[in-house]
Amino acid sequence: MEFSEKITNRIGGETLTSCYQCGTCVSSCPIARITSEFNPREVIKLAQLGVREEVITGDAIWLCTSCYNCNERCPQKVEIAEVIYAMRNMAFEASNKPAIYAEFASAFKEQGRVVPVSQFVEKKRADYGLPPLQPTGVEALQKILAALSFGKTSSKEGEDK
């Protein structure tokens, strides 16, 4: 299957092929303004052309700050931020990820929270007059995540369907 088709078959990647390279996303992007390392139009183009390696193993896709400005302004309604998430998903499955994401993954899976709440902080709630924290539904979440094989990586990037 073509790389671009792999993306369009995934949740989030459906609108990849609508892009006609107008560049509105780039001028909307707060990150592109600061560093030329991240250019959303270029990432989309590489994906359309099937240049898998650069997209999946490169750093560019991890620089998106998810501000959704590009989605909002795109005249072809390409969901660029979602497509980048889809690409990150594929990168993750191929074991290409910044270290911090591995931490997020395990915190989420084990504690049901991406940012854990320490016991100290929990205790302090009473001092502030805040009601105690409800228990986290970690068990339910784990069952759901198991059905997705969440966080599993493999040697080739997974296909969604």
Next chain:
Amino acid sequence: MKSYALFLGCTIPARQPSYELSARKSLSRLDIELVDLPNMTCCAPPPVESINLEANLSAAAYNISLAEEADLDLVTLCAGCFQSLAKANAILKQEEHLKKRINKNLSHAGKEFKGNKEVKHYLQVLKDDIGLKKIRASVNRPLSNLKVAAFYGCHVLRPSGFLRFDDPERPRILDDLIESLHARSVPYRNKLKCCGGLMRGISDDIALELARDKLVNTSKAGVDCITTLCPFCFVALDIGQIQLRSKRQETYDMSILHYSELLALAMGVKPEEMALDTHKIKVDKVIEKLE
């Protein structure tokens, strides 16, 4: 008395008790009941979306299903939680095949997403359920001398097709709410630009650059404080100032407050009871302007 299930998320209980406090206090004075449901989890924000989008939709749907079971709409304080949950809510209500797929995942935990409840951000509850008039009427300590920079952040406004929070190009809700406290919402350059909060930990340089843009432009506009509605924006601008001081020797002394904190103060809640000491940049300037 309208009731909502309160969705706290992770960051607020972990790091910003002041946001939670001010929200609870202000809403209770406005006759809104907040119900704390058990067994909620993280809303699956960008870090989880980056790992697996289906997990994000499933976790969001799971949390919404708990509110559905309790027959309550959800309200969030964090813009990130709002985007994650409201987006999932809208998508799954629209796309039947996705809803089926996600419900299959949820069935492993014995839950089902029905799509019969709404997800709102705290500001929407203020504007739609209470209304600007009542907010204005609830003010005991007007902030008439206060000049505020309203900062919306990204995740309540976009993607506007799913969130329908306000006009993404010309939002008014926060500005209107600020003005109902008798304060003035002052225009400034690049008002709708991202604060860079999510870049913290990935590229601190980029994050600081974006935070700096905000601080420079709001300072130029001569405001007393920046009002946020997202814990990440808060951290980026509050702790960000500490980092800018040490890394770039720049000082802004810009107080950062959540809207709920401004509201609570204007209602007359005592500053000592609001955990304001958790702010890295002091907010004395603002308190002094309370009438």
Next chain:
Amino acid sequence: MEEARVGVFLSDGGGYLSTILDLNAIKSYVEKLSNVVQVEMRSDFSWGEDLQIIIDAVKSGKINRVVATHNLLSLGDVKIVQAIEKAGLNPYLVTVLNLKDYCAWPHQDKPDEATEKAKAILLAAVERSKLLEPIKRLEFPTLKSVLIIGAGIAGIQAAMSLSELGYEVHLIEREPFIGGLAARAGRFFPTDDCALCIQSPCSDVKTITDTSRKCVYRSGFSEIPNLNILTNSRVLSVQGVPGKYTVGIEKRPRYIDEDKCIRCNLCTEICPVEVPDEYNVNLKTRKAVYINIPYSYPPVYVIDEDACKFHECEKCVDVCPTNAIFLDQKPEKISLNVGSIIVATGFEIYDSAAIKEYHYDDYPDVITNLELARMIDAFGPTEGAIIKPSNKQPAKKIVFIQCVGSRDQRHKKYCSSICCMISLKHAIQIKEAFRNMDITICYIDIRTTGREHEEYYERARALGIKFVKGRPTEVTHDPESNKLTVDVEDALLRRLLQLQADLVVLAPAMVAARGSEELASMLGLELDDDGFFKEYNAKLRPTETKMKGIFICGGATFPKDAPTSSIQAHSAALKASKFLSEGKIVKDQVTAVIDEEYCGDCEFCPVTCPFGAITLEPITEGHFVAKVSDLLCEGCGICVGTCPLHAIELRHYRSDQMRAEMQALLSLNEKSKPLIFVFACKECGGTADDAVAMAMKQYGSNMRVMKVPCTGIVRVEQILEAFKMGAQRVVISGCKSDGCHYETGVQIVEKRVELARQILKEMGIEPGRLLLFKSVFIEGLGILKVAKGAIKWLEKIGPLQLAEDA
């Protein structure tokens, strides 16, 4: 009606056909059929001596029905029928068949079967012939007058053509002055000539003949005696039928006597009321009494009734030297009788305020190409100076933004086709006049597709106009410097640019003119998904519509440049002229007829008729009966298939005629099994048959085809009857869903096929035996797959088991 005496004439192509078909056997078979009084076999009955045999037989009175075969695919019909008509027989009593292409060739490897099928085909023709009736030729009078709605460049040209051809032409315009959008454009491309002439016809010739050489200005067209120009007027109602429309028009008052006004301008000078000048896109103001430009046509000032203070003021009345101002003038109601209508309502520009990020509504220095055109126009509000509207200072840096609202899923999905050329034209005009002007054009693609268009792009680059391939995200304004900034990525450079500008010019999308929906519904016309008037067929009938007698041209159908509008205007004029030139519409009465006894007043048929040919007429209190207009009826038969009480028949395709044909086609089948019966429409469905014949492909002779005008005529009972008569499979072969030549027929029959399938299932018959096959001519070979595949499957499931009492 006298008894049918059928003559059958078989062309054997000099003996060629006999090499495949056993023509002698066929001839003897036909001779034995009842009502057949003459059977001849010659080489080719479509001409010469052989044709004369038929003519003589007709003239002598020996035969009163003709079944003739010939060997030319679908062309021999015409020659034979025309000759027989001349000989005195109603042409609808003549049936022409082609045994070579439809029988001999496709089945030549099984000559026995081919012969059997030929017999069946001839039997069907004879049986049907016996039931045929003569069809009347009707005439409907038409008026030699045309209404043209819209006096822009297209409307004016159509009006000129038609009035010069001698028609009475009424050219109606809702604005107080003619010219439309084109007149404000400054100059046209690629001719680089003046647009304002469109609104100012003048002439100094003594007689008005074909004077217009290269411009409308010297054409004097407004003085053509049979051309009536109505400005400040709108169409309120359209009634009647093609050829004889009655149009109700309201002419709003000008409040100024058209004969007395001498255009001295005193009224405008004294008028105290100032309002934004829409003609100049609000770049300046005008007075309540005004004229657009000195040579606007009609050459009479007009009072803006929304702005004027009327009797509270009266200053203009006092000052007018010829007492031309009459403040109490009332609107006039005019009724026009016309034979044909041409819609030339043009297009407008999209409201750029919708693209909020460009701030068209809040930054005065963000303008559109139309405002820029007004500035560039030497006769415009700034007399050619390019200025910032915010402070009236000269602009030094201009940035154009293309595709504002076009090619945009959030606004208009289509490319508006002329905006690249307009911006290039403007950029070149400005740069040639002001050498130091700094101009940049931000684009997604540059589209210069027409003749002599690419030269504009070359010239622009040669002049040093800059191009940035990138769509800007936002325009921002700095209040201190009063300058605009355009944030854009140059995708080719892969670099973010912040372009400074005094003036930002937007190239907005072009959209259908306001009021198009109402006008379309008044006229019974369709609009496409983008709101433009839809032509009947883009390939062959680009200026005709689904409604006879109503034509469209110019920007009303889609944004286009002046030359193309011109072509369409003349095309529409020609079509209207063709429609009206004989003074009558001649039409054969192959139309639907409703049996009023049976009409159940259910109101289905008027709704399903795609041509609005059926109306409900009241008979008693609250009861109606449906009536068909012979003029509007297109003879598709959709109403026939729809009527739940079988109260409607289509002449020449009556149920008894169709039944006789079907039964005959399915009768001779000893050799060819299993029988597949095909209802094929005469349009695309039938072309499948033709395509296969022309390609000389082989298929089984068990396929028996009956042609109907449109598959919409087929009723569920007919399908079931086909099965009863021996068909093992029934195929309905029609046009594709979005291409039905009668608009909706195939979509309607699709629902009936579903219903029929359910009934078959209830009866214990495999629903798959019924198939709907949709194709176009070029895909016609697909029917072969249907034929071949069917045989295997039918053999597998075995013959149809019908209940004893079915």
